[in-house]
Amino acid sequence: MAGQGKILKYCVGIIIAVLVTHECVVETLDFPETSVDLEFSYIDGRLHHRIPRSAGLELLEFIVVIEVNASQAVVIEQIRASLASITFPLQLDNSTEVTAANITTVCQPNVTEYQCVCEDGYAWSYNNCKTYEACGDISFGSCGCINGIPSDGDMCVLESELPFTDFLFEIEVESSSISVIDEMRRYLQNITFPLQLDEVVEVLDVDITTVCNFNDSGYKCVCEDQYFWPCDKCKEYGSCDGITNNTCSCINDIPSDRQFCQTVSEITNNTACGQPPSVIPVPAEYLTEIQIDVDNPAIIDHLRNLLMFFSLPYTVSDSTNITEINITTVCSLNETQYQCKCEGLFVWPNDTCHSYEACDDITDGSCTCINALPIDGQFCQLKEVPPSDYVLDLDVRFYDLFLITYLRNLFTNISLPLTLSNSINITNIDMTTVCGLNGTEYECKCEQNHVWPNDTCRAYQVCDGIVGGTCGCIQALPSEGPLCQRDINECEDAVSVCGQYSDCINIIGSHVCSCWSGFNTFNKDSPVSRNNSCQDINECLFSPSVCGPNSICTNQLGSYNCSCLDGFTATVSSFPISINNTCTDVHECLNTLEVCGPNSRCTNSVGGYNCSCLSGFTVTKSSEPVSTSNPCNVTLPLTEYLIEIQINSMDSSITAQLRNLLMFFSLPYTISDSTNHYRNQHNYWYDLWLCFYQCKCEGLFVWPNDTCHSYDACDVITDGSCTCINALPIDGQFCQVLPSKYMIDIDVRFFDLFLVDYLRYIVRNVSLPLTLRNSINITDIDMTTVCGLNGTEYECKCEQNHVWPNDTCRAYQVCDGIVGGTCGCIQALPSEGPLCQRVTLPLTEYLIEIQINSMDSSITAQLRTF
Structure with a gap:
């Protein structure tokens, strides 16, 4: 630790000396004050041995990471220049030297972003490029600039030290055409490697290693140049070209583990063939084709x-032979x-x-x-000549049971195939028959997994019985014909014997094939075999349907699946759909709100349903059906606008032409989705007025009473209005439409009698007329009919001074009797027709006698006249 402290002290000293130099430079150049902070860390590791091992000493190598915080770019440039001027290695003492000092990373703000840029020869790893967003291209898994300072303290690293991972991909291409494989060889030879796929992946090499094809003698898998099969594969699948140096280049099948040919350096533990390992390089074979143009x-x-x-x-050189x-x-x-x-x-x-x-x-x-x-x-x-197969019967005669057992063990332990020459291999050795005395009887017994054929069993006396047309022991050695034969398990490869989708049951000397459930042979009269293999039965073609009505049948390999049509479900949901558990209609309308949405009506149908809006509501999107995603909303009332247009013209023909034009104008005329023009046949009006010396109203339009008087009506004032005045009103008011009277029936539904009485009270005490706006007055409010339960009966009774008309009384059951062609109560609310109607009271006549006391005959005459 003392040594480490000394090294750090020297390093700190060097850096401080460099920075002091920079401070002086900064002051000399009159730059703004610069704050410099130092942070130190080190990484220790083993150095190469630079002194003799006998001294027993090892040099320690330290990498010291120093972070300098400087706010001026010129400081960084001065540090860069100073470090470049230092001669390395820099000897600190007898045991310590500084071998290099490099700036790796420079971080500084760039307008709105903070960027960390690597110096030449250094780069950011791929993870930092992605985490902190590279400010340049990512190439070969690295970048030179990122938009942030890594939180873990990482700095740029040498490009040669960037982590890379090598992957070896094996790709299997199925093709029976030799020309396709040759074309692939030529294509791969023309690719320039390494091949860059994207910013982090490059292909270093592509090789064809193995070519497998099928010929008359079966499959062969041959290795390409410089590739070989390891010895265990040569033994397991049989080499078709001999085993040399514990490898071969051709085997008689495709390995089940999908392992392909390998280079010599990749083959390990390869001494299973009993041959000593060799480092002698395998010679390369070349096929040279020479074209000679001659006509003779x-x-x-x-x-x-x-x-x-x-x-x-023919020797061409020391390493080349033809x-x-x-x-x-x-x-x-x-x-x-x-x-x-x-x-x-x-x-x-x-x-x-x-x-x-x-x-x-x-x-x-x-x-x-x-x-x-x-x-x-x-x-x-x-032309590939298939190898010839020979079966050699060897008759070995001795009666010593020990020797027979020894011979069995010897044959069992022979490593096969056994190569006799380049063209001869022993692929199988089989001990079939042992003959000898059993007491006083001479018997010929078959070895394990071998039997005598049926004809031989019957020709010679059997000593164990005939089973399945074969036997294991006879009391003679046949003078002609075969010895015991191997009882082959023909079902070891069921697909090759019986075909796909079948089971194979082995019996001695034969086999039986049967189809899986859900499969059958194309020719049902012939037994299952490879030539009459099992095929899927399409149960969905059966009649009647295997699924039942209102269902869909989907065929599957060896089976089928039943599902209900839309709008149907299984009768018993816990069991699969079948002819015994059929699909029934789903009553979607049991919960209208979940199916159609609010303010809607749901009508069930077989296999479906229909949604519609309640009265007073309209669908949100009129082009789409009512649903929870397209609900019914309150119908907003249309707003009417009266647009008056003044045309100044003294030409009556123009007025007539305008009158005709408006008469035949096609209405409604859509201005937007919510705005239409209407004409008078739809109870909406165009206001057309004409003014010459007089202003006359068109059609059903009139001047109001005060206008008629103010501007001297030029026709008769009737019911407080006229149609002609002798001026144009200075307030810009035009002719107006006569007011319309409307009767509106309001249906209020509740069954609380207290609320009904309260409503009666409100209606009777409303002050009429009730003005809603300038053009609308309510002149009469009448409560006519009240419906509700009377015990168990539903009754609709008329309010005071109201009755049901005669037709309604007769159409529905009366609950109070018909008097004078009317009634006051019926047991239903009519779906159509009027509610209770007001009774028209007959006029009452009164005789009034007036006595006048007067003697003046003129007053009497005047009264008479009145």
Whole structure:
């Protein structure tokens, strides 16, 4: 710790010396006062050994992080210049030296933002670029500027020390065309690496490692150049090219773990083949195709003979040998056609035969002659000859049971495949039959998982019984025919035996296939097999429907699903929908408010419902149906405006023309969604007035009484109005429409008799006429009808001086009797027609006698005249 303190002291001393220099510079240059704060931290680590190990000492390396707070950019520049002038390494004492001093990060305000910029050779990590928003581009997972100071104290780091993660992706491409794979090879060779995908991801390398294809002998997976199968894969799946240096480049299947070929450096624990590990590099093989243009067949034959007797391998250099030379393709004119024929064991692949019109038969997906030279430069390819399989029966004769047991163990522990030569492998060794004396009887017994076939069992005396057409022991060794045969479990790969969606049951010497539930064979009269495989049954096509009415059936693989149509639900909700649990109509209107919204009426229908607004309410959006999201609102009353337009014209023809124009104007005329013009046939009026020397009113318009008197009416004043005056009123008032009388029925619903009496009191005590506004007066208020329960009966009774008319009394049940063609009570509220009507009282005549005491005959005569 004392050593660490000393190092810090020296570092602090250097920095203070540098900063003092800056302070002097600042004062000399007459800059504003600068405040400098220092914060220190250090990171210790092991140095490389710079002194002999025998001394037993190790040098310690310290990275000292110093934060300088300066408000002037010139200070930072001066620090940068001073550090650049220091010669490193800087020896502090015999055991301490400063190897470098660098400015890594400069933070300062930039107009409205605070930015931290990295010096040359330094960068912000990707996390800081994202957390504090990079103020420049993010490239290769780093940036040079961020909009903030990291809260964890992070500074810019050397670009070489930025964290990067390497990923290895294996991509499997399925293609049966060799030309596609070759095209992919050529494409990958032309890509320039590293390939930048985005701001943080780059592809360093792309390689094809493994090519798997299917031929007559089954699957083969071959490694590309510089890639190999590890020894365990060579053993597990069988090498098709031999095992060398504990690796092979071809196996007879696709590994179940999807592991592909690897480089030698990636293959570990690879001594399972029993061969010693080798560091000898695997030689690379190259196929060189040479095109020779000659038209003379004699030269081609001469070339054939020359190559036939060429001594191979032919050494080109210490590291290069020519191991094989072949003529693959010969192209020439055949009379009028250009043909390319393959030599020896070479053939054209299937797609080339079809693309360029084969001039011989296509056999096993290949041909030997086409009518063109392929434009992709591809020549004939070596035909892959499938390896030959041989079964060798070895008859070993001895009667020592110990030796038989030893032989069993020996065969069990042999590592297979066993390579005899480059072209011969032993892939399986099987001990099938053991014959010997059992007491006085000679018996031939089958080894485990082996049986005698049915014919042999019946030809020779069986010593254990025949089961499933096979037996395990006979009392002779057949002079001809096979020995015991392996009882193969044909169901190990059920799909390849029975096809998809089936079960395979193994029996001795055979198997039985059956379809899964929900599946059936296309040909129901034939047994299940790979050629008559199981197919999904579409239960939704059954008649009657498996789901029942008002439902939807959805077919699924091996099954089906039932669901109800919109507006229907399962009769029993806890059970799935079926022919026994059908879909019934949903009564959506049980809660109108939740279905249609407020102020609405819900009408149920089969499989649905209909919403409508109550009287006095309208839907919010008229183009859409009523719903909770489009509710009913109170209908706002229309506002009427009277617009008067004055036209000054002395020409009566213009007035007549205007009259005709307005007469035939199509109304209502929409100005906006809420504004219309109407004409008089809809009980709304246009106000047209005409003034010449006189001002006359049109149609149903009149001058009011005071105007008639003020401006000298030019026609008769009737009912307090006239239609003609001899001037235009100076107050700008025009002719006015005659007042209209309206009778409004108000339906008030409540069943509290106290409230009914209270309403009667209010109606009787209203002071009439009641002015609502200048043009509207209420002249009469009449309470006519009261409906409510009378015990258990619903009755509608008329108020005082009101009766039900005769038709209404007869249409509904009367609860008080019909008198004079009217009644006062019925047992319903009529859906249409008037309510109770006021009784018209007959006029009463009175005879009045007046006695006048007068002797003056003139008064009497005057009274007579009156």
